Amino acid sequence: MSDERIWTAAVLVIGDEILSGRTQDKNIAQIATWLDVQGIRLREVRVVPDIEDEIVDALNAVRARYDYVFTTGGIGPTHDDITVDAVAKALGVGVIVHPEARAILERYYSGRGIELTEARLRMARTPDGAELIPNRMSGAPGIRIGNLFVMAGVPHITAGMLDALTGQLEGGAPLIAHTIGAWSPESEVADLLRQGEKDHPGVVIGSYPFFRDGKVGANFVIRSTSAAAVAACVAMLTAGLEAAGYAVTDGGI
Amino acid sequence: MSDERIWTAAVLVIGDEILSGRTQDKNIAQIATWLDVQGIRLREVRVVPDIEDEIVDALNAVRARYDYVFTTGGIGPTHDDITVDAVAKALGVGVIVHPEARAILERYYSGRGIELTEARLRMARTPDGAELIPNRMSGAPGIRIGNLFVMAGVPHITAGMLDALTGQLEGGAPLIAHTIGAWSPESEVADLLRQGEKDHPGVVIGSYPFFRDGKVGANFVIRSTSAAAVAACVAMLTAGLEAAGYAVTDGGI
Incomplete structure (x- = not known):
């Protein structure tokens, strides 16, 4: 079995809350377990602060080295949610308001009688050229671009996104x-x-x-x-x- | 307060069990919380597999960049415990059987009527020039060399080692x-x-x-x-x- 191609992945956890000890990470274990089933080996994890340059450097280090890279965290509506900008910078592309993401948010909020504010619309921003990863939990989608998968920080939302990706990624023989x-x-x-x-x-x-x-x-x-x-x-x-x-x-x- | 020196740290988790999803890491949060109190900011975490070259590369990347580096895992008696060798290789020093560590293990095991086998003696190996970090829980000490602190993978043992280090590390104003x-x-x-x-x-x-x-x-x-x-x-x-x-x-x- 040793001649088989081994598919590899890294996880990049973006979050001051993990580095401060405030929150105990739960995404690493759940992504690792999910990857096992897809026949993909998690080979490295990095946790970095909510600082754009740190995220960009880490993304560029791991995206060249592994088949797949999953980020968690930093895709909400607030000022400390800078993952989309960092991913776009790492890939050298612009940031757009993704029409499909915008439509998803419009449907989600209007169905609940809630206004789609400027802050909420931030969650429709993606790097140019991205596809969406559906999120049944809270409307705001995850993002797939190249070999990068941008997931939520909240574990049950990431669980839903992983579910949507099940069977979509090429892998090898599961361990x-x-x-x-x-x-x-x-x-x-x-x-x-x-x-x-x-x-x-x-x-x-x-x-x-x-x-x-x-x-x-x-x-x-x-x-x-x-x-x-x-x-x-x-x-x-x-x-x-x-x-x-x-x-x-x-x-x- | 912005002119103050900020002391920084990284954690390197060495463990296939974390990357496979089998074990949910608990050391990151406990070290992060402890560092907060010491006035040291945890700025980066990496999780790497039990592969010597990967550990050496990660150690060299972070030890130059942060004031302190904590490793967890890989210091037990079995074949997959290779942290000491990796640390020695990263620092370019040899591995010795540390006389004080050996004495600690002899006392610990003879007091319990257990033989100090070759495998157990592995836990007295340190990079040349290291000091020990006491471990009241299981005898086998942690290791301090330069700005590296080599801790156990088992969280309650690491907790005891952190306790022994409390107040020993220079830090800045706590956050x-x-x-x-x-x-x-x-x-x-x-x-x-x-x-x-x-x-x-x-x-x-x-x-x-x-x-x-x-x-x-x-x-x-x-x-x-x-x-x-x-x-x-x-x-x-x-x-x-x-x-x-x-x-x-x-x-x-």
């Missing part, structure tokens, strides 16, 4: 993951894990220790694009753990 | 934050927020909309190193919101 767990200190099984990776090329084993109910244990996640390789490695690790006297819980503890 | 909330669509008050920032130099206003109980509202976070500037801006925004017919909740909704 298959199988988790097993044991009440073993991870330091006891370090050699076994190392051997497991060595014996099964293309398989990556993650080791995640925990401390629970006064006892230490660890979950082991075995990943590969080959279901057969995952199964073989799981079997080898399970046998090794049991031989060392540790009961194995399939699916993890 | 003061005051939150107010109103049941106003943020698009209704966009102009007021913009004016608030314009009228109060050095103040940054964040706007965080929410949808709750069938109604839209927003919290506004007003930040500055000057308590007087924060108070003046809060007063202006409160008056503006009330004049527009929105009751203001001090402390946020």
